[in-house]
Amino acid sequence: MFELKIKTHFAAAHQLTMVGQKCENLHGHNWNIEVYVSGEKLNAAGVLVDFGDIKKEVRKIMEQLDHKFLNEIDAFKDAQPSSERIAIYIAEQLQPKLANFPEDVRVSRVSAWESDDACATYIP
Ligand SMILES: Nc1nc2c(c(=O)[nH]1)N=C([C@H](O)[C@H](O)COP(=O)(O)OP(=O)(O)OP(=O)(O)O)CN2
Numbered sequence: 238m239f240e241l242k243i244k245t246h247f248a249a250a251h252q253l254t255m256v257g258q259k260c261e262n263l264h265g266h267n268w269n270i271e272v273y274v275s276g277e278k279l280n281a282a283g284v285l286v287d288f289g290d291i292k293k294e295v296r297k298i299m300e301q302l303d304h305k306f307l308n309e310i311d312a313f314k315d316a317q318p319s320s321e322r323i324a325i326y327i328a329e330q331l332q333p334k335l336a337n338f339p340e341d342v343r344v345s346r347v348s349a350w351e352s353d354d355a356c357a358t359y360i361p
């Protein structure tokens with residue numbers, strides 16, 4: 238088994254209803270995102286997937302989130318944009334894009350760091 242990781246980031250605003258907590262106020266984060274992709278087989282070039290191909294797909298997903306008010310994005314209208322939900326969102330958006338890659342390649346983990354010391358990870 239091989240596991241690749243690429244890192245990216247986006248900046249956005251959100252509001253979370255957490256009963257009296259400060260995050261109920263409109264505020265923003267610079268999220269740092271780690272995307273892990275795993276699979277068994279290397280291609281003729283000796284790689285699972287070109288890092289550049291993964292980055293290209295992840296960049297498109299970041300464009301949907303960057304400098305947005307996340308609560309207004311369709312995916313989060315009925316589901317608050319916590320770091321957990323952001324991690325799931327990225328994983329679910331990316332997985333179908335991997336259909337063009339070798340068949341056993343899949344998203345194995347997405348971590349969303351909303352600060353230097355707080356991170357939510359989704360493992361499909
Ligand atoms: N499990 C989760 N808990 C919290 C989330 C989340 O997405 N998942 N999000 C928040 C808020 O986004 C809030 O903005 C961050 O809160 P918090 O880490 O408490 O605040 P700070 O970044 O200011 O950190 P301090 O350590 O308090 O300085 C809350 N919880």
Ligand SMILES: [Zn+2]
Nearest residue numbers: 251260264266
């Ligand atoms: Zn927040």
